[in-house]
Every structure is written in C-alpha cells, then in structure tokens.
Amino acid sequence: MELNQIIQSIQSKQSEISSVYFVGCGGSKADLYPGFYFLRKNAKKLIAGHFTANEFNYDTPAAVGEHSIVITCSLGGTTPETVQATSLAKSLGAHTIAVTHEPQSPLTKDADYVVTHGFHESYSAKVSKMTKVLTLAVEILNTFEGYDAYDHFIEGLGKIYDVIDDATESLLPQAKKFGEAYKDAPVIYVMGSGATTEVAYSFSICLLLEMQWINSSSFSDGEFFHGPFEIVEKDKPFLLLMNEGSTRPMDSRALEFLNRFDAQTTVVDAKDFGLFNYIAEDVIDYFNPILIEGVLRVFAEQLAIARKHPLTKRRYMWKMSY
Missing domain, CATH: 3.40.50.12570 (Rossmann fold)
Structure with a gap:
C-alpha cells in the first residue's frame, strides 16, 4: 500500500485525527524527528509528539486513543521497547503504523499498517526510513488539514536520493x-x-x-x-x-x-x-x-x-x- 493510501485508509475509518506520535529508540528515534518537526511547524490543529519508546510506555500521553496515529520505527523490527509501544498504542485504540526493514518482524504484530524500507542497497537507501516517515507526516497533514507546498514536497522526493548518491561519490577525499x-x-x-x-x-x-x-x-x-x-x-x-x-x-x-x-x-x-x-x-x-x-x-x-x-x-x- 502506498503511503498516501495508508493515510486515506485511516481517514476512511476515522474522519478526525487530533494527535500524531512518533516513537522509537536510538537511531530510529532520530529518523522520526524530521516528520515530527514538519508537523510541529506546519500543523495548526494536530498535536505532534516525539518519544523514546520506553518513555511512551511508562509515561503515556493521555491523548493517545482513537483520534491518534502512532508511528513506531525499528530497523530490524525487534527493539523490545518499540514493539511494546506498538502494542500499547493499539490497545488504546490508536491507528498504528510500523516502519521497519523487516516486514515479518515482531514490530508489525500489532500494527494496522506496515511500511518497509531499504537500507543496505546504497547510501541513499540508508535514509529511506527517515524519508518515508517524513512522507507519512506530509500525507497526514495534507489529508487532515491541507498542505499548500505538497506538490513541491513530492517533486523533492523524486530527486533527493539521486542528490545523495551523487554527493557520496565525490566525498571520499x-x-x-x-x-x-x-x-x-x-x-x-x-x-x-x-x-x-x-x-x-x-x-x-x-x-x-x-x-x-x-x-x-x-x-x-x-x-x-x-x-x-x-x-x-x-x-x-x-x-x-x-x-x-x-x-x-x-x-x-x-x-x-x-x-x-x-x-x-x-x-x-x-x-x-x-x-x-x-x-x-x-x-x-x-x-x-x-x-x-x-x-x-x-x-x-x-x-x-x-x-x-x-x-x-x-x-x-x-x-x-x-
């Protein structure tokens, strides 16, 4: 399922989304940050939160529920705290999206939607996780509030991987x-x-x-x-x-x-x-x-x-x- 189709599917089940939470650990938590940053800057109604997984588990935001989207992220899909966060979000009625390199991993067990990404193929593939999470954030805003620069963002997506691969070829010295x-x-x-x-x-x-x-x-x-x-x-x-x-x-x-x-x-x-x-x-x-x-x-x-x-x-x- 394409990323925009995931968000459209959520909208078909829940016409009003009031909060979006980005949850992960270590490098995956950092890869979630641009998506959180985007919503924090551009959303006028949506609340955005960014959590390390166990903080989400032990100190869960009160707003997590049927009007929430929770995006969890783990490269291998086995990070125990993030697996638990996905299950917790699901139990609270949130719409859960798991982002991982491993589609059959434990992270996906309680996810409503699974987004897989590359990693080993190239330098640009290593940022596929970050890019897909950011794109989810853009699709959420565009679907539930509207985003005037949406077309410019999509155009940028079509170019950024080539920019990275071209840059890394000249960087070695x-x-x-x-x-x-x-x-x-x-x-x-x-x-x-x-x-x-x-x-x-x-x-x-x-x-x-x-x-x-x-x-x-x-x-x-x-x-x-x-x-x-x-x-x-x-x-x-x-x-x-x-x-x-x-x-x-x-x-x-x-x-x-x-x-x-x-x-x-x-x-x-x-x-x-x-x-x-x-x-x-x-x-x-x-x-x-x-x-x-x-x-x-x-x-x-x-x-x-x-x-x-x-x-x-x-x-x-x-x-x-x-």
Missing part, C-alpha cells in the same frame, strides 16, 4: 581527511539545527558512542551559546551540520564562533551539495536532514577505517542481556 584528523580525538562534539538537530544526536550516540566508543555529545546550534560554547578552545574537535533554509543563520553564528577560537571544525553543509538547485525553497528545511544523514555515513566509515575499529564492533549490544 574529504571523509578520509576527517577520519585521519579525528581518529585519536578523545571527544567529538556534534552540532546541528532545525530538522537536522537529531541527525547530530544520532551521529553522536550511534556512530561515535556506540560504534566507535568515542566520547561525544550533541547539541542544537540554538543552545550552543547557552552553555556548551564555554568548552570551545583551539583544536577542540567539532562536527557542524549546516542547513539550507530557515535555520541557517543559527548554523552560521556557531561556525563563526568556532572559527574565532580555532576549534578543529569539520563542516558538512547542504549548500555544498547544491540542495537549493533541486528542492523548492518552501520545503527545503525538511530535506536537509535526509541529505546530511546520507553523506555522514561516508564520514563514519572512513573514521572507522582510520581507527581500525569496524562499525559493527560492540562491547555489550547483542552480546548480553541488559
């Missing part, structure tokens, strides 16, 4: 430089803004903390000057994600400060990949995280190679009960 420069860094701070805020978060907690065992923290560029900027000094490692669109002034202000004090700053900038050449201005904010997350994978791979520490290496995950 820059990514290798990043890997060599940061391979011995005791800590790496990751910054972003707008819809890309949780791309910074996921790179920090998943690619650096989980997969490389490098100390890391992430924060919004908007919060940078309200505490974190005090740790900036010469050669302190930072990774700054820069958007095209409405929050770029926040990114630029952060970059200016990092450069003023000679921090060791790597910038991944959507502008460098010509995003404005492909995506309409009124929807470009929502395509920044898709592009930036796609190209960041090349940086992570080259860091792993430089450190001789495969991205699949773990101390605890998959090796013990916790």
